[in-house]
Amino acid sequence: MSTLLAQNPGRQREAKASRTRRLPIQGQQLALVVLIALLAAVFTTQSPEFLSVASIENLLRSASMFGIVGLGLTIVVISTGSIGGIDLSVGSMMALGGAIGAGLLGTAFGAANPVQLPAALSMLIALVVTAALGALSGLLISLLKLAPFAVTLGMMSVARGLTYLVIAWAIGSSNTAGVTFSDPLFDVFGLGMVGPIPTITVLFLVLAALIAFVLKATTFGRSLFVLGGNAENARLAGINVRRTIIIVFALSGLLAGLGGLILTGRLSSASPLAATGYELEVIMVAVIGGTSLAGGRGSILGTVLAAILVSEIDTGLDMMNVDSFYQYLVKGTILVVAVVLDKAYQARSSRKLVQQSA
Amino acid sequence: MVASSTPQPLLRMEGITKSYGNVQVLHGVDLEVGRGEVLGLLGENGAGKSTLLNVLNGVIGREGGSVLIDGQPVEFAGPKQAQEAGLAFIHQELSVLPYLSVAENIFIGRLPRRKGMPWLVDWASCYRRAGEILERLGVRIDPRTMVGRLGTAEQELVEIAKALSMNARIITMDEPTASLTEAEIERLFTLMRQLKADGVSVLYVSHRLDEVGEICDRATILRDGKIVTTVDAKTTGSHALATMMVGRELSELFPKTEHERGPETLRVSDLSTPKLKNVSLTAHRGEILGLAGLVGSGRTELARAIFGADPITSGEIFVEGEKVTIDSPGAAIRHGIGLVPEDRKHQGAVLSMSNAQNISLACMSKVSRLGQLNRGAERQEARRLIQDLQVYPPRAEQETGRLSGGNQQKVVLAKWLFAGSKILIVDEPTRGVDVGARAAIHGLINDLAGQGATIIMISSDLPEVMGMSDRILVMHEGRVAGELARKDFSEEAIVMYASGLEPTTSGPEPAVAGLEPTREGSNA
Incomplete structure (x- = not known):
């Protein structure tokens, strides 16, 4: 039997394939690092201010905010990509989280302020609500087998509507300009520093490390990759698919809520129109970071780097006084390039599989 | 309308050869269909029927031989050209x-x-x-x-x-009656007779041998990619057809080892799903229970129902004498049941993950504590199993998708060894696996039974299922149509049961409980 096996003709090919296999993903992250450095050089030559402390701090705060929400989306796409998993509601969830967090404080200027809660409690409630709404999306997707695109598109609208309601209730008028306030705990998001690094960047990196650990080293994380590769496969391996999908969308809601609190803290204001269109920014972060929309593949390091890249483009082009329309153009182009690279990688690996099985 | 009554056949295929990779599927097949004739094409699963039909209808190319319509050689670059030449292909799965x-x-x-x-x-x-x-x-x-x-x-x-x-003149029908009721079949047959009268020829593929005598003029029997014979369908009985379809000795050797049959480990009673009708079975410690039957007879559905992959509408499952509720694969795994599914690439192994990750998949708790994986222990366990099962290349970190089919299958088996399954259901375990790995997988299944596992083996390969099993259940249309003890194994008996007939030529098996005559109407 061993001689038969030793004659396996595919063996050289297999060995070769395994050696080259991991390169593209690492290559993608390497490409991000190079791109970040390259853009930094370009921006600095165009506008030396780019390398100032204030500018870098601003860049990091922005990257941390999008990055934290992007972590949730990365998990959603890794684990449910095989069933078209996406969370379009993250932008509205950010707005809702911010509105609840600011609205319950009762310190808004010139407003009704029906309740006055400590900042920590109002933030907690904001996170619970956004996580619960995320879980509801997950429940609808897993229980009724609805398309994640449709469910989260609905949730995007629902959360936006709730944001209006919360703010109207907080300021006691349907003239929903927004809640402007001042709160020391919220100020930490916009001003707090740990040494030379913004507090929220530390928070972002800790969360990223934690999630990377969960994905790589826990049974739950493993089951997310299995589920994202093929839902039937996961089910036959005894994984509770329904529960996993609910948890994943709840996490996405929770992290979006946190991102919303950060946004609100940085602006000292919660607006019903806050974070409009941010879902696209966040999806971009996940995809540019190398997370495959087909599911089963993705990296937290990639998401972190992509969050930095996207914020770098925003900040740099802002400083060069480039019209924001061009920013859309640049980011869109990079997104499409990232997807093309991903497609090429997939085509290559499936071609290898075919050769292998032939 | 017997063999040579047509002077110029409407369709003539000569010396058709076709191979996939190194496997030759068609070895010079000759076939003739007369004008207004219904020709039955019979053969076991894997005999080459589908390949032949695909070649005829331009779906795939042939390597050698020629196709003549009205005596004129034709070449089809694709299905569209075949259609233009007057061919139509009605697939089993309607399009x-x-x-x-x-x-x-x-x-x-x-x-x-x-x-x-x-x-x-x-x-x-x-x-x-x-x-x-x-x-x-x-x-x-x-x-x-x-x-x-x-x-x-x-x-x-x-x-x-x-x-x-x-304006099709030659219509190929691949198992057109598979999902039809009695009345619907009659209606189809009436229509086919009318087509005949209009001069349209039909190439008719069916596993229901009784139908062949009813509707076909002649029947051509294909076995192992070669034409065995062509007979008059009206005068040749179902039993004779079945014998011709099988017609080979148990030539391949299977390392059947005798082991003691222990106490009952699995009992399924009156299990029903939309595809299964009151299936009951028992399986024992150290036993290999074969599950034979045609593709679509409910074997895979039974495996999935026992494993909790598909919901059951009624029935009970007992594991080691205790009634259990299996409502998900997770529950089945907890009760020591494992499933090696037919579709290895999409259900058995996660091709993008490493061997170690695949092996630990069904029982990650074994190498984790409080949800945290001990990846060192995982790799170590995987290496041990990879060595035991001789997976090649023997690397725990190797991506499973890069392995050959046989080695992937070994990884799937290793997964259930790792999970410590006591009842293992293997669905077509050697399909698409080369000869060497095949023998290794057979040896492994035997070893597992020898160590006290209960194996339920689904296979369409009759020599395999007969060589490996201690007992065989034959399924037909969602029911257990017959049960054979090892001493009564014969390919004819299995084919008969699988076709919904009762084997009468070989010694009747008195111990067949629950055998119900199916489709009585057309057995006449």
């Missing part, structure tokens, strides 16, 4: 578009256009012409009906109407 009307389905891709405005569809003419064709078939269906609202039989009639609308 109708459910959300389009009957008329649209009939004329799809060549809807009649308005005169002078060729960018507009001439709906009036479309419905009128569809109506004419349906009328010619004696079918009363409104051409405006959405096809999805029709029954399976009517959908099939729409396919036939489509074939006729293209």
